[in-house]
Amino acid sequence: MSEEAQSTLRMNLLMDGIAIGELFDPTLPDATAEVKETNAQNNIGGIGTSLVTWIKHGEMTFKVYYTGSAIQETLRTEIYDREMHNWTVVMPTTFHGGGHCFTFVGQFTKSAPVVNGSDPATIEFSVTVNSKPAAVTTWATGLTTPWFSIVDNDSNALTPVPAASTAATTYDFDIEAYSDDTSVLITPTGSGTIRVNGTVVVSGAASTAQTLNTGSGAITYMSITCTELNKTPKIYWLRFKLGDTAHP
Secondary structure, three states, X not given: OOOOOOOOOOOEEEEOOEEEEEOEXXXXXXXXXXXXXXXXXXXXXXXXXXXXXXXXXXXXEEEEEOOOOHHHHHHHHHHHHOOOEEEEEEOXXXXXXOOOEEEEEEOEEEEEEEOOOOOOOEEEEEEOOOOOOEEEOOEOOOEEEEEEEEEEOOOOEEOEEOOHHHOOOOOEEEEEEOOOOOEEEEEEEEOOEEEXXXXXXXXXXXXXXXXXXXXXXXEEEEEEEEEOOOOEOEEEEEEEEEOOOOOO
């Protein structure tokens, strides 16, 4: 082989276009063929023959660090609805040039919160694979000029680091908010279906108010996702931190 192995750190998962977040200890589904004996009636040389019939997929399993967010609560209880979902496993943006993902249809088969008193809380999930997984290697367009803007609950503009204008190649941003901020509005501009924290937003329009965790130095993660048919979604993560300064 002439290519070097690539890290899978920062592998992300989407359910029906909604970004769940980085996967912890994921196992991608395997494919195993059933084999049936097909010995001929007039066999020559006593050589047994066989035939591949059904292809069966193993389950996809993964864990997420449990934060109690609204999206995670939806995941945790979704098993009871027995519904099919579109799943997209997005490889890291640096994986062989980016744009790699796997898509399939499946249902939840396991949802298990794990709390042992010392390690971080996690939720373990298992998902069936009810379609042939499709590999995609073409990026969605994602965010476009003027990318995205953020204002707080007092209409003050908040500046991401690095600048929003780097969103063509950057997918992680830090934003410091005022110490007394309680929510933000995010206005993304881009192609395809755009979601802010899982809710569809029209390109160039503001999201609904997104709640910030409160308390000195509190951290809140939010996502902007851009999905297009038969393309690898682009996922942008915004990390908000409450600073030391109140509103002017």
